[in-house]
Amino acid sequence: MNNKDTIHMSINEFKENGYKVIDWIADYYENIESYPVLSTIKPGELRKSLPKNPPKDGENFNNILTDMDDKIIPGVTHWQSPNFFAYFPCNATGPAILGDLLSSGLGIQGMLWASSPACTELESHVLDWLVDMLHLPEKFKSDSFGGGVIQDTASSATLCALIAAREKISNGKINESGFDNSIRVYTSMEAHSSIEKAVKIAGIGSKNIRLIEVDQDFAMNPIKLREAINKDIKNRKIPAFVCATIGTTSSSAIDPLNEIGEICNEFGIWLHVDAAMAGSASICPEYRFIHDGIDYADSYCFNPHKFLLTNFDCSCLYVSDREALIKSLTINPEYLKTEVSQSDAVFDYRDWQVPLGRRFRALKLWSVIRYYGINGIQSHIRGHIKSAKFLSDLITEDNRFEVMAPTVLNLVCFRYRESNQFNKLLLNELNKSGELYLVHTKLNNKYTIRFSIGQTNTTKDHVLNAWKFILKKTEELERTMVK
Numbered sequence: 001m002n003n004k005d006t007i008h009m010s011i012n013e014f015k016e017n018g019y020k021v022i023d024w025i026a027d028y029y030e031n032i033e034s035y036p037v038l039s040t041i042k043p044g045e046l047r048k049s050l051p052k053n054p055p056k057d058g059e060n061f062n063n064i065l066t067d068m069d070d071k072i073i074p075g076v077t078h079w080q081s082p083n084f085f086a087y088f089p090c091n092a093t094g095p096a097i098l099g100d101l102l103s104s105g106l107g108i109q110g111m112l113w114a115s116s117p118a119c120t121e122l123e124s125h126v127l128d129w130l131v132d133m134l135h136l137p138e139k140f141k142s143d144s145f146g147g148g149v150i151q152d153t154a155s156s157a158t159l160c161a162l163i164a165a166r167e168k169i170s171n172g173k174i175n176e177s178g179f180d181n182s183i184r185v186y187t188s189m190e191a192h193s194s195i196e197k198a199v200k201i202a203g204i205g206s207k208n209i210r211l212i213e214v215d216q217d218f219a220m221n222p223i224k225l226r227e228a229i230n231k232d233i234k235n236r237k238i239p240a241f242v243c244a245t246i247g248t249t250s251s252s253a254i255d256p257l258n259e260i261g262e263i264c265n266e267f268g269i270w271l272h273v274d275a276a277m278a279g280s281a282s283i284c285p286e287y288r289f290i291h292d293g294i295d296y297a298d299s300y301c302f303n304p305h306k307f308l309l310t311n312f313d314c315s316c317l318y319v320s321d322r323e324a325l326i327k328s329l330t331i332n333p334e335y336l337k338t339e340v341s342q343s344d345a346v347f348d349y350r351d352w353q354v355p356l357g358r359r360f361r362a363l364k365l366w367s368v369i370r371y372y373g374i375n376g377i378q379s380h381i382r383g384h385i386k387s388a389k390f391l392s393d394l395i396t397e398d399n400r401f402e403v404m405a406p407t408v409l410n411l412v413c414f415r416y417r418e419s420n421q422f423n424k425l426l427l428n429e430l431n432k433s434g435e436l437y438l439v440h441t442k443l444n445n446k447y448t449i450r451f452s453i454g455q456t457n458t459t460k461d462h463v464l465n466a467w468k469f470i471l472k473k474t475e476e477l478e479r480t481m482v483k
């Protein structure tokens with residue numbers, strides 16, 4: 001039993017447990033390759049192992065660490081394993097974890113500048129740094145008419161951009177009096193599902209989204225975009241928002257921003273650019289071509305939590321006209337009014353996002369950028385993209401396989417030249433082994449295996465070993481299918 005005069009953890013006890021937690025995390029990283037990458041527990045298995053009721057009296061913190069080992073770890077899919085090649089990466093690094101811990105330690109709530117000035121000012125500052133680091137347009141900087149803000153995810157960033165566009169095109173009428181069902185949104189057939197989700201949440205309705213056809217490399221076809229817009233205008237609809245993708249989820253396709261931007265410009269349509277995965281690559285001069293035409297964008301987002309060594313959650317949204325965003329999301333009840341806010345001297349980031357409250361996320365990003373420096377981040381990204389090219393070449397050389405889309409950055413899409421069913425079985429066998437984790441997509445209606453390289457500690461050797469393992473499993477499966 002606790003024989004203390006307070007129910008809280010004392011400073012000494014906090015230190016003692018804190019060191020243990022850091023040790024626990026360090027051991028986890030040291031041993032991470034010994035776990036099956038994909039968790040093997042059955043639905044409900046973890047809950048069955050937990051007590052039905054919460055404890056009446058407090059427990060020793062040690063018990064929690066014991067249960068982390070015994071109960072939680074078996075139910076974890078190891079996103080930080082260097083053999084995790086599924087989805088897109090979800091980076092974690094030492095400096096980001098520690099930066100996030102500092103944020104937890106401060107425990108501030110940065111909804112307004114005045115509710116903790118450092119939270120707002122560090123965020124604006126670091127996001128301005130990133131404009132330079134990624135060579136984004138100057139109009140996205142806080143000292144021009146635009147600015148950047150950290151959101152939880154790209155889904156939220158897209159939603160906020162869409163709401164700003166919706167208000168801009170209706171002169172604020174939709175916020176006031178609701179919908180007339182005439183607004184249209186355009187994105188490619190290969191765009192992320194979060195666009196359709198945003199359209200639903202914003203009340204525009206999924207029947208008002210036009211999925212534009214793609215070319216042979218899975219990038220949006222601008223001729224088809226123009227056709228769709230013209231058709232809608234003829235039908236007295238209002239084209240309001242185009243979302244272009246730089247690095248689609250299925251195949252890392254790059255939509256042609258110059259052509260799309262010109263169309264948006266001509267018709268006065270808001271252009272949002274979703275570069276959630278790929279945007280970070282632009283920190284390397286040789287990959288800046290992915291952003292050709294970015295000057296046309298009204299808003300842009302990318303996720304440092306995918307490729308920029310920063311723990312989830314961290315998605316950067318930039319707008320070129322911050323007034324449009326703020327007008328669409330501002331609320332000002334009496335209890336949130338402060339003199340400095342009304343003076344326009346500061347940003348109140350509550351007006352740039354859906355929730356009111358916000359964490360001090362800039363700390364982890366600041367910590368990462370300072371620890372690695374631009375050179376460190378560049379060499380990290382170059383390493384991963386080189387590994388992807390290396391893998392893509394290996395696959396191309398083996399004519400039993402085919403690469404299904406250009407390997408532009410860190411994603412390799414391939415299939416064994418056999419039925420969809422065979423490839424599905426193969427993926428299943430690979431993931432069941434626990435050696436690695438991959439997911440699939442469909443390209444041109446063919447079952448395609450996605451090999452996404454981006455976990456912090458993944459090296460070329462991990463990629464080579466994974467490829468050898470894929471070959472071994474493919475040959476095994478061929479043999480069992482023959483008999």
Ligand SMILES: *Cc1c(COP(=O)(O)O)cnc(C)c1O
Pocket residue numbers: 088152153154155156192194245246247248249274275276277278303315
């Ligand atoms: C990952 C991804 C998203 C969704 O990201 P969240 O941050 O999880 O919302 C959207 N678009 C693209 C292109 C992505 O790669």
